[in-house]
Amino acid sequence: MLKLACLSLANRRFSLALTVLAIALSVALILGIERLRDAAREGFASTISGVDLIVGSRGSDLQILLATAYGVGFTSNSLGWETYENLQALPQTEWAVPLAMGDTYRDFPIIGTTEAYFEHFSYGKGQQLTLVDGVGFDGTESAILGAEVARSTGLSVGGTLIAAHGSGPVRSEDHDDHPFTITGILAATGTPVDRMIYVPLSGFALLHVTDKPAADPLEGMMATELTEDDHTNEHDSHDHADEHDTHDHDAHDHDPHDHGATPDQINAVFIGLTSKSQTLSVQRWIAEYEDEPLTAVLPGAALLQLWSITGIAERTLRIVAMAVVVAGILGMLTMLSATLEARRREFAILRAVGATPGKIGALLFVEAALITIAGLLGGVVILYLVQTVSAPILSERVGIDLAPGLPVVSELRLLGVIFAVGVASSLLPALRVYRVTVNDGLNLRL
Amino acid sequence: MHVLAIRDLSYAWPRTTAPVLSIRDLTISAGESVFLRGPSGSGKSTLLSAIAGVIETQPGMVSVAGQDIGAMRSAARDQLRADHLGIVFQVFNLVPYLSVLDNVLLPCRFSPTRRARAGGGNAETAARDLLAGFGLGDQAMLRRRPGDLSVGQQQRVAAARALIGSPDLVLADEPTSALDSDLKAEFVDLFLSECKKSAAALLFVSHDRTLEPSFSRSLEFTALNTVPQAEGASC
Numbered sequence: 097m098l099k100l101a102c103l104s105l106a107n108r109r110f111s112l113a114l115t116v117l118a119i120a121l122s123v124a125l126i127l128g129i130e131r132l133r134d135a136a137r138e139g140f141a142s143t144i145s146g147v148d149l150i151v152g153s154r155g156s157d158l159q160i161l162l163a164t165a166y167g168v169g170f171t172s173n174s175l176g177w178e179t180y181e182n183l184q185a186l187p188q189t190e191w192a193v194p195l196a197m198g199d200t201y202r203d204f205p206i207i208g209t210t211e212a213y214f215e216h217f218s219y220g221k222g223q224q225l226t227l228v229d230g231v232g233f234d235g236t237e238s239a240i241l242g243a244e245v246a247r248s249t250g251l252s253v254g255g256t257l258i259a260a261h262g263s264g265p266v267r268s269e270d271h272d273d274h275p276f277t278i279t280g281i282l283a284a285t286g287t288p289v290d291r292m293i294y295v296p297l298s299g300f301a302l303l304h305v306t307d308k309p310a311a312d313p314l315e316g317m318m319a320t321e322l323t324e325d326d327h328t329n330e331h332d333s334h335d336h337a338d339e340h341d342t343h344d345h346d347a348h349d350h351d352p353h354d355h356g357a358t359p360d361q362i363n364a365v366f367i368g369l370t371s372k373s374q375t376l377s378v379q380r381w382i383a384e385y386e387d388e389p390l391t392a393v394l395p396g397a398a399l400l401q402l403w404s405i406t407g408i409a410e411r412t413l414r415i416v417a418m419a420v421v422v423a424g425i426l427g428m429l430t431m432l433s434a435t436l437e438a439r440r441r442e443f444a445i446l447r448a449v450g451a452t453p454g455k456i457g458a459l460l461f462v463e464a465a466l467i468t469i470a471g472l473l474g475g476v477v478i479l480y481l482v483q484t485v486s487a488p489i490l491s492e493r494v495g496i497d498l499a500p501g502l503p504v505v506s507e508l509r510l511l512g513v514i515f516a517v518g519v520a521s522s523l524l525p526a527l528r529v530y531r532v533t534v535n536d537g538l539n540l541r542l
Numbered sequence: 543m544h545v546l547a548i549r550d551l552s553y554a555w556p557r558t559t560a561p562v563l564s565i566r567d568l569t570i571s572a573g574e575s576v577f578l579r580g581p582s583g584s585g586k587s588t589l590l591s592a593i594a595g596v597i598e599t600q601p602g603m604v605s606v607a608g609q610d611i612g613a614m615r616s617a618a619r620d621q622l623r624a625d626h627l628g629i630v631f632q633v634f635n636l637v638p639y640l641s642v643l644d645n646v647l648l649p650c651r652f653s654p655t656r657r658a659r660a661g662g663g664n665a666e667t668a669a670r671d672l673l674a675g676f677g678l679g680d681q682a683m684l685r686r687r688p689g690d691l692s693v694g695q696q697q698r699v700a701a702a703r704a705l706i707g708s709p710d711l712v713l714a715d716e717p718t719s720a721l722d723s724d725l726k727a728e729f730v731d732l733f734l735s736e737c738k739k740s741a742a743a744l745l746f747v748s749h750d751r752t753l754e755p756s757f758s759r760s761l762e763f764t765a766l767n768t769v770p771q772a773e774g775a776s777c
Contacts, residue, residue, distance in 0.1 A: 097651070100651065103639050104639060107638070442637060445635045445636075446652075447623075449624065449649045450625070450656075451620065451624070451652045452621060455652060
């Protein structure tokens with residue numbers, strides 16, 4: 097029966113190839129969507145694998161997570177340096193890393209932080225950030241580039257960059273009097289770290305020194321140790337809206353050579369605890385912190401919030417992909433049904449030499465199974481090839497690690513369902529064949 | 543023993559009342575070759591359809607290899623056909639996507655009985671031998687598709703397919719109608735020879751009386767079928 101089915105299919109190879117291609121493309125699409133979703137989630141989740149809590153001013157968990165770990169958006173308010181010191185001093189705190197943000201270079205976010213960031217921050221399965229070039233921070237106006245930043249901008253160690261206030265291109269009113277010198281380039285991580293620029297907290301503070309109080313957290317960022325007169329400038333206007341589209345910096349007070357400067361205010365703190373079991377108690381302590389309203393974000397819980405939001409889009413995408421698969425299988429059903437008329441003579445001959453309707457139905461069943469298997473294998477191969485080609489691009493452009501691989505168990509389950517539906521779809525033409533051949537009878541003159 | 547036995551058979555086409563077949567008694571024994579002649583449209587092919595179990599005849603009895611076809615369900619009739627009948631169609635009806643060899647082996651795919659009679663695992667050898675007997679033993683010929691064959695070659699393939707696995711009864715429906723007179727005689731000789739080898743009973747339908755002397759018995763269909771024939775009837 098298998099040989100007969102193969103020979104019969106080979107006889108209709110053109111329409112068969114189109115049907116198999118339709119199924120293969122739909123299979124590749126649905127598997128691709130699943131893999132892309134999983135890779136995106138994994139990429140997101142692996143970005144901050146070593147951080148127990150992210151502390152920011154009172155606000156949305158997601159906003160704090162996205163701004164600090166992914167460089168997306170900004171935190172709504174700032175928190176005092178003293179608060180950071182108090183958090184660091186907690187007995188449960190193993191390490192605490194301050195973060196300041198708000199400026200960009202060619203839309204790559206600039207993060208002000210300390211060397212401790214590179215000691216404690218980890219991604220993936222606890223991998224540390226490593227330099228592929230340079231020595232790390234070396235002075236207040238030094239900068240370390242993520243891999244994607246270096247690749248995209250062409251900057252290398254020894255080069256300089258000028259930060260723009262907020263997002264957008266560098267303008268004359270931005271920090272052109274505070275160029276940062278590249279002193280290090282990080283190895284690619286496949287996470288948003290690749291798209292970030294790190295500068296010392298003291299250097300970041302220099303960009304935002306002002307001599308008058310400001311409502312914006314970054315305006316209030318004072319380099320407390322920066323007192324040298326020859327670096328005094330005026331900040332007439334300093335508008336840090338959440339979008340940071342327009343900002344005016346007319347003046348700055350700073351000391352580019354003062355490596356020990358600390359700001360009055362920062363945007364967030366990454367905290368590593370001595371024991372995971374203390375996470376909730378520390379979170380509660382932070383929520384009840386009296387000096388200023390704070391939010392302590394559990395990265396994992398915030399990510400679940402994110403998935404619940406993006407889940408609607410994911411489900412919609414999945415439904416569309418399933419619809420494409422159904423369309424592919426309907427294509428096969430159409431092909432099998434459409435050829436029944438043309439194959440009436442073939443079936444009549446088979447019946448004349450003793451094939452029962454059940455055997456002819458089985459023939460169609462085997463044909464459908466072969467078509468579906470070919471479609472499934474084709475889909476896996478197409479996806480593998482597409483992934484092979486697109487994986488480096490996706491990794492570089494959006495930081496998603498979509499390396500090609502064989503189907504995993506959940507994907508095999510999905511392929512099994514598609515196979516079952518595909519084979520079951522042959523039942524309809526098989527029943528039709530039974531009726532047609534019996535009703536028509538076998539005309540010996542055919 | 544009668545391989546074919548027909549008693550009081552009557553058949554009318556669906557939604558009609560006038561019967562086209564009415565046969566009181568017909569028997570064919572194992573190894574017998576029967577030439578059935580009659581004009582076109584007289585109902586010869588309908589009789590073959592009734593014997594093959596393709597049309598259901600009521601009333602009457604058609605017994606093939608000792609089994610009453612009228613008492614069987616559709617699938618059982620298909621299996622009886624697979625196990626005990628070989629049919630050569632007027633237009634051959636070979637499966638176009640199968641090779642010559644696969645076409646001949648087709649009945650063995652659907653009938654373990656025929657396969658066993660053809661030598662089981664050696665059925666392919668039996669098919670090759672059969673084809674060689676019909677002058678189609680060339681290796682390249684075995685792999686050809688029916689579309690690549692001449693009419694005469696197709697006819698011999700159809701005959702080999704009917705004979706594979708030694709069926710009890712072979713029905714041949716005007717298989718020589720597309721052949722030249724020289725080829726007709728040659729084909730009939732070959733066919734009868736192969737039937738004799740497998741001890742199959744043969745019912746050979748034709749209106750070409752020049753072939754008649756080669757058969758062990760000859761029947762006039764109009765004498766067999768008691769239904770009055772319509773003028774100028776054609777099938």
